[in-house]
Amino acid sequence: MRVLAGLTLVAAACLYAQTDDPAVIQAKTEIERLRKLVDAGAAPRLQLEKAEAALGDAEDSAFLRKTLYGQDLTESQADDMVAAAARRFERRKKAYDDAKKLVDMGAASSLSLDTYVQDMDMARKECDLADARAKLTHEIAGMAQTEEWFTVRMATAPTEAHAIAERFDGDGVFSMATFSHVESAFEDKFGRPLPVSAMGETAVHRALGFDHRGRVDVALNPDAPEGAWLRAYLTANRIPFFAFRQAVPGKATGAHIHIGPMSTRLANGG
Numbered sequence: 448m449r450v451l452a453g454l455t456l457v458a459a460a461c462l463y464a465q466t467d468d469p470a471v472i473q474a475k476t477e478i479e480r481l482r483k484l485v486d487a488g489a490a491p492r493l494q495l496e497k498a499e500a501a502l503g504d505a506e507d508s509a510f511l512r513k514t515l516y517g518q519d520l521t522e523s524q525a526d527d528m529v530a531a532a533a534r535r536f537e538r539r540k541k542a543y544d545d546a547k548k549l550v551d552m553g554a555a556s557s558l559s560l561d562t563y564v565q566d567m568d569m570a571r572k573e574c575d576l577a578d579a580r581a582k583l584t585h586e587i588a589g590m591a592q593t594e595e596w597f598t599v600r601m602a603t604a605p606t607e608a609h610a611i612a613e614r615f616d617g618d619g620v621f622s623m624a625t626f627s628h629v630e631s632a633f634e635d636k637f638g639r640p641l642p643v644s645a646m647g648e649t650a651v652h653r654a655l656g657f658d659h660r661g662r663v664d665v666a667l668n669p670d671a672p673e674g675a676w677l678r679a680y681l682t683a684n685r686i687p688f689f690a691f692r693q694a695v696p697g698k699a700t701g702a703h704i705h706i707g708p709m710s711t712r713l714a715n716g717g
């Protein structure tokens with residue numbers, strides 16, 4: 448999450464709404480120009496088709512800039528992001544394959560392939576980044592859904608709810624000042640940052656209609672050594688937490704430690 452926060456800052460400078468993206472506007476202008484020429488019989492239709500493909504690519508690129516490096520995501524945005532990265536890779540692979548044919552026929556030098564290989568490598572890295580970001584989004588969603596499952600169970604079947612999460616109310620208060628002590632204590636103990644997966648509310652929580660403001664999720668299994676240490680620290684300092692040991696059925700991930708009181712429904716539902 449710290450890495451993502453850094454990426455978010457880097458990307459803020461190059462963040463465009465899709466319609467304002469200069470490359471998209473340029474591609475649309477080019478299509479208009481070519482369409483007139485094609486209609487007038489002054490340009491081949493193939494050229495227009497190429498321009499339309501370039502527009503699709505520019506739109507995918509603008510979407511990736513927004514999602515890969517920008518705001519936090521819902522699960523469906525994360526899936527769209529992975530699909531956009533895959534389309535960008537496929538276009539570059541096709542361009543490479545076409546160029547390779549010319550080389551194989553002896554119509555071009557093999558040196559001419561370098562640019563295509565570089566473009567393909569860049570697109571592959573973009574795919575890897577999209578996959579990693581989507582995986583994290585699905586993990587955050589798994590944890591959020593586990594919390595939602597728990598709150599529903601608390602209301603309908605309290606005995607079962609106890610099996611989903613260990614609850615510690617402490618003195619009932621949790622603030623960001625308290626959290627900075629938790630972070631430092633963890634870092635002093637383990638020499639690495641506390642693995643925070645959701646700091647306050649996220650797009651995933653908003654999509655669920657879940658008020659996660661002022662709460663923090665930590666991606667630690669409560670029974671692993673670091674998770675056990677964190678539970679002991681929170682207990683000793685009377686900081687409220689919920690330790691989740693299992694995932695909502697159908698979700699791969701869910702185990703985590705939620706610090707703060709349990710989330711409530713957002714006032715406007717969800």
Ligand SMILES: [Zn+2]
Pocket residue numbers: 594659662663664705706
């Ligand atoms: Zn939580």
